[in-house]
Amino acid sequence: MKNTILTRFIHLKKHWLSFIFWLILPLIGTITIIQIADELGEDSKIPVGMVLEESTRQSLTLYKSIQDNSLLAVEKLNEDEALKKLEKHELDSVFIIKKGYEESIRQGNRNRLVTSYHSNLSFAYTTVKEMIVSLIQQDTGRSKTAYIVNDLSEEYYQKDKWTWDEIVKTSEIVQEEENLLKNSFSYSDINQTNERPTDALLNPWGIWAVLSVLCSLFIFDWVVKERTASTRQRFFFLNISHHRYLLRNLVIYTIILFLVDIVSFMMINQVYTAKNINFILTLLSFKLMILLGSFLVALCFRKLFNYYSFSVALTLIIAIMSGAIFPIKDITSFYQNFTWLNPFHAFLAEEITMIWTIILTAFTIVWYFRKENDRNA
Numbered sequence: 001m002k003n004t005i006l007t008r009f010i011h012l013k014k015h016w017l018s019f020i021f022w023l024i025l026p027l028i029g030t031i032t033i034i035q036i037a038d039e040l041g042e043d044s045k046i047p048v049g050m051v052l053e054e055s056t057r058q059s060l061t062l063y064k065s066i067q068d069n070s071l072l073a074v075e076k077l078n079e080d081e082a083l084k085k086l087e088k089h090e091l092d093s094v095f096i097i098k099k100g101y102e103e104s105i106r107q108g109n110r111n112r113l114v115t116s117y118h119s120n121l122s123f124a125y126t127t128v129k130e131m132i133v134s135l136i137q138q139d140t141g142r143s144k145t146a147y148i149v150n151d152l153s154e155e156y157y158q159k160d161k162w163t164w165d166e167i168v169k170t171s172e173i174v175q176e177e178e179n180l181l182k183n184s185f186s187y188s189d190i191n192q193t194n195e196r197p198t199d200a201l202l203n204p205w206g207i208w209a210v211l212s213v214l215c216s217l218f219i220f221d222w223v224v225k226e227r228t229a230s231t232r233q234r235f236f237f238l239n240i241s242h243h244r245y246l247l248r249n250l251v252i253y254t255i256i257l258f259l260v261d262i263v264s265f266m267m268i269n270q271v272y273t274a275k276n277i278n279f280i281l282t283l284l285s286f287k288l289m290i291l292l293g294s295f296l297v298a299l300c301f302r303k304l305f306n307y308y309s310f311s312v313a314l315t316l317i318i319a320i321m322s323g324a325i326f327p328i329k330d331i332t333s334f335y336q337n338f339t340w341l342n343p344f345h346a347f348l349a350e351e352i353t354m355i356w357t358i359i360l361t362a363f364t365i366v367w368y369f370r371k372e373n374d375r376n377a
Helices: 002-014 016-043 057-067 079-087 101-106 125-155 164-177 204-219 221-225 229-237 242-271 279-298 304-322 329-334 355-369
Strands: 046-052 072-076 093-097 114-118 184-187 190-193
Touching: 002 016, 016 204, 016 242, 046 057, 046 079, 057 072, 057 093, 057 101, 057 125, 079 093, 079 114, 093 125, 101 125, 114 125, 204 221, 204 242, 204 279, 204 304, 221 279, 221 304, 242 279, 242 355, 279 304, 279 355
Parallel strands: 046 072, 046 093
Antiparallel strands: 093 114, 184 190
């Protein structure tokens, strides 16, 4: 084994730059893609100007609700500045929370609470206006509820009466803490719920998994290089068979890549996610499946160009069909067994990869123990 390690590092000395590049690309690529996606998300937000003519609790609550919308870039301005920016098309639209907003809400008045301005280039004005109208309707609905509760208290002679502010505040807390809308339905005898789906494109581990497949395939080009006729002839004069030599190198690469993946886990988990330490086992089991698969795929090729072309195509197919980038719920709803065939399913579900690892391990064992032609086939 010592001689195998020494030989491997002699080979790596000639290709150390490309080896390190493919080794760290999953980590660097994941961080880069996430950063670019975040910047594009900020740039794609709709610029909206907000003017507050009063700083009451209700007006500030409305402003904060609008500001919290992830699709809007809200800028608080005075009326003159907002209208000038709108004329220059620096803002998509302007909304003015009029003076007396809270008093109108308390009285149940829904007329002329907010004034809006837009230009002929305001492409999102209607959507933003409807969103703000819905928030105002929430406020008026809470106000109406407060009066109904007080009327009921008087009708049934309740000793402890709630104030208007207490009722409104309580309804806001309930809305924040409780899941007020949950739909359940069934399709083809499969129970479904409206759980919030994760955005696979912005999932750091989904991106890392796709890049890890591609990089592992490119790292394992050494298998193709060392199965040439000129290289295999040397093993007639050695005490180790070609199969055993390749298998030992597989172990070396597995250890190196495992160490790099543990570092990647620490960095990605610290910056983007909050996975439990047990997730390392999930990650390593997934990576073992990738390494075994890359090794077996490389054994099927004699020419590097064909191997590289197939590696890129295979990565694209797996990335699309696995759901790591694009959602595949429509596919899995018709083909329920697809999730078991999906090599990414267990990893994305934070489970240890078992089925594909066992299958690929079995293929590796069969390859190793099959009869060698002249001891080096």
